[in-house]
Every structure is written in structure tokens, then in C-alpha cells.
Amino acid sequence: MRNDEQIWRLVDDRRDTYAALSDRVWGTPELCYNEHRSAAEHKAMLEAEGFRVTTDIAGIPTALMGEAGEGGPVIAILGEYDALPGLSQEAGVAEQRAVPGETSGHGCGHNLLGSASLLAAAAVKDYLRANNLPGRVRYYGCPAEEGGAAKGFMVRDGAFDDVDIAISWHPAAFSGVNEAQSLANTRIDFTFHGRSAHAASGPHLGRSALDAVELMSVGVNYMREHMPSDARVHYAYLDAGGIAPNVVQARAKVRYLIRARNLEELTPLVTRVRKIAEGAALMTETTVGTQVISAVSNLMGNSALEQAMHENFERLGPPQFTAEDRDTAAKFQATMRDEDIVAAYRRQGLPVEKGKPLCDLIVPLTARGAGMVGSTDVGDVSWKVPTVQARGATYAIGTPGHSWQVTGQGKLPAAHTGLVHVAKVMAGTAVDALCNPDIIARARAEHAARMAVTPYVCPLSPNEKPALGMSLAE
Numbered sequence: 001m002r003n004d005e006q007i008w009r010l011v012d013d014r015r016d017t018y019a020a021l022s023d024r025v026w027g028t029p030e031l032c033y034n035e036h037r038s039a040a041e042h043k044a045m046l047e048a049e050g051f052r053v054t055t056d057i058a059g060i061p062t063a064l065m066g067e068a069g070e071g072g073p074v075i076a077i078l079g080e081y082d083a084l085p086g087l088s089q090e091a092g093v094a095e096q097r098a099v100p101g102e103t104s105g106h107g108c109g110h111n112l113l114g115s116a117s118l119l120a121a122a123a124v125k126d127y128l129r130a131n132n133l134p135g136r137v138r139y140y141g142c143p144a145e146e147g148g149a150a151k152g153f154m155v156r157d158g159a160f161d162d163v164d165i166a167i168s169w170h171p172a173a174f175s176g177v178n179e180a181q182s183l184a185n186t187r188i189d190f191t192f193h194g195r196s197a198h199a200a201s202g203p204h205l206g207r208s209a210l211d212a213v214e215l216m217s218v219g220v221n222y223m224r225e226h227m228p229s230d231a232r233v234h235y236a237y238l239d240a241g242g243i244a245p246n247v248v249q250a251r252a253k254v255r256y257l258i259r260a261r262n263l264e265e266l267t268p269l270v271t272r273v274r275k276i277a278e279g280a281a282l283m284t285e286t287t288v289g290t291q292v293i294s295a296v297s298n299l300m301g302n303s304a305l306e307q308a309m310h311e312n313f314e315r316l317g318p319p320q321f322t323a324e325d326r327d328t329a330a331k332f333q334a335t336m337r338d339e340d341i342v343a344a345y346r347r348q349g350l351p352v353e354k355g356k357p358l359c360d361l362i363v364p365l366t367a368r369g370a371g372m373v374g375s376t377d378v379g380d381v382s383w384k385v386p387t388v389q390a391r392g393a394t395y396a397i398g399t400p401g402h403s404w405q406v407t408g409q410g411k412l413p414a415a416h417t418g419l420v421h422v423a424k425v426m427a428g429t430a431v432d433a434l435c436n437p438d439i440i441a442r443a444r445a446e447h448a449a450r451m452a453v454t455p456y457v458c459p460l461s462p463n464e465k466p467a468l469g470m471s472l473a474e
């Protein structure tokens, strides 16, 4: 028999421990595959909770997994702990002020993401034991969501092969089931090699790699008119060939981030960008080499799991923020523009309510957002196993994603309340699935039916490796 109170109490009992874990990770912001201290914190917590821990998942030193329980279905709960460059911010301060000596910050709230997911897994572990139930719960510590998309490599290398369902969440302004909408994408580095020469006395001897990068940009910009309207192509110069204008640039490097609604639209677009790079090399008599940095699929929804998660949200009600939480959130909201606040409601498909600093509702399952979406490496997990994601209110309504305001709110009591709240939703959903085999059966049948129409083709080839040495600040 199901006992809501018991699973939620098992979460509540750990509130202070996991708020402290989140705060410690907030205090050591680490980027893309360099999350060594954060991963060590999560490993130590898994060991303290008695999980069986595996590290170096898919050959990635900061990827780990903890498992508890025996037999039965396998429930995966996914966490992250990577930070972002340039988003350092003093905790609780509602004006932009970096932490002295620090440049990176948890501007996407992954300190909360990892901690709440591990908390949910720990509560489910104790629930299984207390009720003598078969079943295994796993916490997956997934690094480099920003920039590296490590889950794609973890999926490709089999880390989720025996998982029945996966559950995750992301910090947000509102609480509810995440609408399964995200773009497939890939990051590719193009490195052009030319020939250096004196730009005045021997320009005819040089072949400019920088010219090639610029011509590639021109070619891609002409392509934009002839691609699907919701595809996106972004680029950043990683190496413009040096600072001397009188030296013909022998080497130049550009990173392309190409997004499309799904893999079927992404794959031909990537082929076209590659052709443009080859054309730029041909025009400039340079050569071009490529390295795939990451590739992720769009999210696949699962209505059986979304329904189960939504019922947990409804039973639990919205997070109980205090008057003090709302006052603090209002100070952060005052740093935002009206259009940020309007966009926050539109993204959820909710009517705009001005003057409300924090979420006090559960987003209806039928709400449909405005469709302006990014990408997440949870996408590939969702093609491998039935997956559901929550959004958990942890910050003021209108807070822009990837901003100093997210970092600044990441240690507030409201963030901790949101962390515990969404952990209860995830743990409750996992327990429902473990106690009602019908939920997993329906989730898997729905997944299989979708896969029969569009089989999963991993967007990473077998020889592509995680760019472990990559720096986001490169």
C-alpha cells in the first residue's frame, strides 16, 4: 500500500543535510567536466546514505551512479552539478556583484538540481527498505550539462540500458510537470589551417585561416533563409588567429552550435554546415578539421509518467513560501524587465499576473507554453527510457535563465523550500511507479510505440569522445 506521508517524511527528515549539500556545491562552482569537488560531494553523500557507488561512468571522471535496493524495476533519478562561466554573484544580493576572486557561478541552479535528485533517491531507498519492497533506485550524477552534454555519452555507452524509467527536474519560476519540448542540437568545432606570411611584403604567400572562418560565417548566414524556421545556428570564435594584423593567420577556430526541432531536421542541417566549411576551405586554399563536442536529441514526452508526476504535484500543492521569501524575491524581481516577467508566464502557457514574486500554484498539465525553448541532454535519456521531468519553483518569477539573478537566489531559504518540494514530487512519483506496475507498463508501451515510428539513432558516433579537457572559457 502506498503511504504518501511516509515518503514525504523521509524527504523532510533530510532537509537540512541536502540544503547544506546544495550550498556547498553553490560555493564551489565548477565548469564542464571539471566538477571534481562537486562530484566528490555527491559521491560522499551517496556513500553516507549506503548506496553502491560506481564512478567514471562512460569514462568521465565526474560522472557517477549510486544504486540501492534489490530486484524489481530500476528507477533512475538524474542530477547535475555543473556551473556556468561569468555568472558569479554574491548570495542573496539583489544587485549584480560577483563573489571576489570568482568568475563562475550556479547561474542555472544545478547546485539545487543535483541535491534535490539525490535527496529523492535517498528517500526512495529508505522507503523500499522500510516497506520491504523489491526495486532499485539509482541516482545518476551527470556532469557537463552546460557545454558538454555528458548524458549523451552516458546513454551511448550503455549507462541506462537496464533502467525502466527516469525522473529528473530543473529549477524554475513555476512548479509543474515539464512540457517535453526541447531542441536537438550539436556543437562542432571547425579548425582551419592556412599558411602564415608577412601581410605586407608577402601576402600572396599566405593563406588565411581567419578568412576561411569569416567566409564560413557568410555562407551559414545565407543558409538561414533556407532552413526550418525553428532551427537555430549560433557560433563563437574560439581562436581568431592571433592579435597581429600584419601576420596572415595560419590557424583559426570557430565553434558552431546547431539546433533543430528533432534529429531528422538536425542531421541534414549539420551536413549543410559541414559543406559550407569545406567550401570556405576550398575558397581560401586552407584545410579544415572538425571535432564534435556534443550532440543531444530533442525530449520525448511520456504521458503515463507525466500524469503520475502531476498527481503528486496536485496532492502536495504548491511550495509553501513564507512572507519573507516573497519579500526577498520581490527585490530580485525589481531588477528584471516587465518583458522578462511576461515571458516567464508565456513560457508556461499561464495568464500574466503582475506583482507576484513567487509561484503559488501548480501549472496545469494541459498548459501549453509559447514554444521558445532551448536544449537539454536529458533528451537522449528520454529516447532510451521513458522519462519525465519536473519544474520546481526555486526563484522569483521573471528571473532570466543563465543569469546572475539565478546564482544570487541559489542559497536562499526559498530555494531550499523549492528543493525539498520537488524532491517530494520526484520521490512520490518513483514510489507510485514502484507500487503500481501498471504505471511502468503503460510508460514503456507508450515509449515503444513512439520508437516504432521513429527509432532512436544516437547522434554521437561510436568514436566521438567527451571533450574532457575542454574549457568553456576557452
Ligand SMILES: [Zn+2]
Pocket: 108, 109, 110, 145, 170
Ligand atoms: Zn540547467
